[in-house]
Amino acid sequence: MSGPRSLDPRPAGWFAVALSAELAPGQERSGILCAAPYRLHRQRDGQLRYVGSIGAVAEQNGYILAWHHPFAQPPDWQVPCLDETGWRPLRHHQLRARSHPQETYENSIDLAHFPVVHGFTELTVLQAPTFSDNSMSVRYRIARTHPLPLLPRIRPSFEVRLHGLGCAHNHIEVPVAGLRVRMFAQSTPTEPGWVDIRLGVSIRANGRLPGVLLPWIHRGIMHNVVHDFCQDIAIWENKQYRAPPLLVREDGPIGSFRQWCRRYYPATVGGAD
Amino acid sequence: MSSRYPFGVSLSGWFAIAWSAELGRTGVLNRRAFGQEWVVFRGESGEVQALAAYCPHLGAHLGHGGRVVGEQLRCPFHGFCFDRSGACQSTPYGGKRPRLHIRALPTQERDGVVLVFHGAPQVPAWPLPENPQHAYGRPVFQSWRIRSHPQEIIENTVDHGHFSAVHGYRGLRPLNPVKTDGPHLRAGYEVIRTQGLFGPWSRPLVMCMAIQASGLGYSRVEVTIPRYGLLIEQIVYPTPIAGELLELRATTRLRLFHGAGGRRAALGRRLLTRFVSLAAARGMARDLAPDIRIWEHKAYLQRPGLAEGDGPIGRFRRWARQFYGHDEMAGTPVVKLAAAGAAP
Numbered sequence: 001m002s003g004p005r006s007l008d009p010r011p012a013g014w015f016a017v018a019l020s021a022e023l024a025p026g027q028e029r030s031g032i033l034c035a036a037p038y039r040l041h042r043q044r045d046g047q048l049r050y051v052g053s054i055g056a057v058a059e060q061n062g063y064i065l066a067w068h069h070p071f072a073q074p075p076d077w078q079v080p081c082l083d084e085t086g087w088r089p090l091r092h093h094q095l096r097a098r099s100h101p102q103e104t105y106e107n108s109i110d111l112a113h114f115p116v117v118h119g120f121t122e123l124t125v126l127q128a129p130t131f132s133d134n135s136m137s138v139r140y141r142i143a144r145t146h147p148l149p150l151l152p153r154i155r156p157s158f159e160v161r162l163h164g165l166g167c168a169h170n171h172i173e174v175p176v177a178g179l180r181v182r183m184f185a186q187s188t189p190t191e192p193g194w195v196d197i198r199l200g201v202s203i204r205a206n207g208r209l210p211g212v213l214l215p216w217i218h219r220g221i222m223h224n225v226v227h228d229f230c231q232d233i234a235i236w237e238n239k240q241y242r243a244p245p246l247l248v249r250e251d252g253p254i255g256s257f258r259q260w261c262r263r264y265y266p267a268t269v270g271g272a273d
Numbered sequence: 274m275s276s277r278y279p280f281g282v283s284l285s286g287w288f289a290i291a292w293s294a295e296l297g298r299t300g301v302l303n304r305r306a307f308g309q310e311w312v313v314f315r316g317e318s319g320e321v322q323a324l325a326a327y328c329p330h331l332g333a334h335l336g337h338g339g340r341v342v343g344e345q346l347r348c349p350f351h352g353f354c355f356d357r358s359g360a361c362q363s364t365p366y367g368g369k370r371p372r373l374h375i376r377a378l379p380t381q382e383r384d385g386v387v388l389v390f391h392g393a394p395q396v397p398a399w400p401l402p403e404n405p406q407h408a409y410g411r412p413v414f415q416s417w418r419i420r421s422h423p424q425e426i427i428e429n430t431v432d433h434g435h436f437s438a439v440h441g442y443r444g445l446r447p448l449n450p451v452k453t454d455g456p457h458l459r460a461g462y463e464v465i466r467t468q469g470l471f472g473p474w475s476r477p478l479v480m481c482m483a484i485q486a487s488g489l490g491y492s493r494v495e496v497t498i499p500r501y502g503l504l505i506e507q508i509v510y511p512t513p514i515a516g517e518l519l520e521l522r523a524t525t526r527l528r529l530f531h532g533a534g535g536r537r538a539a540l541g542r543r544l545l546t547r548f549v550s551l552a553a554a555r556g557m558a559r560d561l562a563p564d565i566r567i568w569e570h571k572a573y574l575q576r577p578g579l580a581e582g583d584g585p586i587g588r589f590r591r592w593a594r595q596f597y598g599h600d601e602m603a604g605t606p607v608v609k610l611a612a613a614g615a616a617p
Contacts, residue, residue, distance in 0.1 A: 110331070116352040116365060235350050238334035240327040246373055247330070250366035251351075254331070 007100040007241055009192035010034040011264040012069045013164030014079045015101075016186035016198045017054070019092055020062055032190045034068045061184065062090045062200060065167065070267040077134040079163045087182065087202045088214065091222045095197040095229055099236035101165040101187035102261050104195060107232055108160045108168065109138055111252040117231050120144045126157060129253050131260040136162040156181075165264045178208035181221055185229075199225055278422050278573035282308045282513035284596050285392030286456065286488025287401055288423075289510035289522045290323060292414055293385045301346065303336035307391050308515045311378070312336035316344035322357045323389045325376040330361075335375075384524060385412055386510065388491070399456050401487050405495075409506060410546035412526035413554035417561070421519050421568035423489040423511035424593050429564060430484045430492055431460060433584035439563045441467045448481065451585045453592045458486045489596050502530035505553050523561075525554040 038052030056067035122143035172181035184200035310326035338349030359377035379390040390398035449461035
């Protein structure tokens with residue numbers, strides 16, 4: 001038996017189902033969201049129509065977000081829309097994995113996995129995880145082995161803002177280079193046991209870096225993000241969901257995270273501990 | 274659970290889980306057996322150990338990215354290290370060792386086969402029979418993945434009737450009556466194989482077979498062929514994977530009695546032994562093909578319609594009961610033989 005064991009494949013919340021650009025006026029697409037089929041259609045006037053497992057849509061930051069609720073309740077919260085002025089256009093990459101959104105986001109507060117899986121050499125918690133109604137945020141300072149050994153070691157700060165179980169907005173700042181990075185990590189439950197992971201990276205520089213380098217830096221960061229996710233996927237696809245897990249003190253707030261996740265499983269309590 | 278037979282895959286006893294050669298010098302293998310996932314690793318000292326595959330910490334599969342560090346296996350997710358007994362010996366956090374434990378199966382390696390003892394943790398692993406001291410040649414390794422159950426495979430050793438009907442043996446004469454001794458079962462036969470050993474053109478052959486089954490995962494047959502001065506050892510290792518799936522491994526090796534001494538003769542003997550081993554293994558595969566066809570489609574009858582000449586099948590089945598019901602830990606429903614119907 002492998003893969004998530006007891007996580008509910010039908011969580012409630014907002015989930016990315018497409019890039020806005022993927023659905024031109026007059027186009028239609030169908031898919032699976034939370035184990036049920038949906039159809040999405042963009043009318044000539046740009047409006048989106050939807051049937052099936054989608055209860056509402058929001059189009060923001062280049063993505064189409066779909067609301068899903070197992071009891072078809074309307075959305076009672078929104079994913080914040082980020083201001084895009086001054087930011088380079090989004091680069092996008094999509095992955096597909098045998099996992100569950102909760103497992104993918106659990107990694108963002110699982111401190112111990114960063115050095116072991118991703119080779120971080122330093123990890124300091126700048127702001128401990130705070131859980132509020134429909135978001136969770138945490139901030140770290142990180143350092144990692146550098147792809148270019150001659151460059152000075154950069155120690156960016158890394159902030160995760162998770163909105164429900166479908167949208168994480170990660171904010172990375174490298175003050176030395178005057179560089180800010182936004183990374184959208186969006187896990188969408190499709191067929192039971194599967195997630196689509198939509199990764200979007202956008203950057204903004206304050207002029208300290210030569211502008212001609214920016215496309216390359218942007219591409220390099222995207223490459224790095226995809227690489228890190230692939231490392232995680234190798235674990236996710238083969239792990240078992242342990243509930244309750246046998247934690248040690250240094251593990252970070254995995255227990256509180258799982259407690260917070262419970263609200264997204266109105267249909268079952270099996271999704272949490 | 275299969276509808277063709279009433280027993281589950283959570284058996285107790287020694288079962289082959291890999292060939293030694295699959296592990297290399299240090300390595301990690303993933304195996305599914307007894308309905309569960311296992312990792313088998315070889316530490317730097319060369320010792321082999323099987324552990325349950327999932328890390329008790331946060332559930333990563335140790336066989337997907339796990340590394341051997343000294344005598345321990347390091348989890349790919351958080352770097353927790355587990356020793357041969359399954360105890361967590363260290364974490365990257367340093368500090369006190371967490372009280373985490375993973376299930377470890379007693380593991381041994383013999384004659385190129387990695388065997389694990391599966392059963393309730395409080396049941397001590399009984400020893401497999403000592404290897405005979407004969408100088409056997411190098412074994413030939415074969416394996417088949419089939420749909421059946423270990424008990425069905427081992428039942429053939431006492432099923433006298435099938436020797437003639439399936440394998441075309443004539444004149445089966447029990448040399449020793451079937452004897453059971455705890456987990457071991459012994460039997461001896463003399464048979465005439467109408468089809469010779471080296472293909473359909475060779476002459477009928479008188480063979481003596483000494484069979485020893487130890488549990489339902491190990492059955493050793495020693496075949497003596499006086500005409501050729503040959504001793505062939507075939508060990509069959511059926512291992513339940515999950516559901517109806519079964520990995521059937523077999524090793525064949527032999528010893529030639531005749532031959533002169535001397536270095537040149539020794540090389541010739543080695544070559545001849547190898548050649549005959551390969552031929553015997555092919556003969557075994559040919560013999561097994563009709564067995565497999567029957568195993569893959571037969572049903573286990575709770576009340577078999579036995580006839581005279583069938584062999585001690587009832588006794589075998591009573592003996593086999595001891596290998597069930599040991600493993601409440603695995604979470605697999607255990608079906609009592611007596612309670613289950615023949616086919617639901």
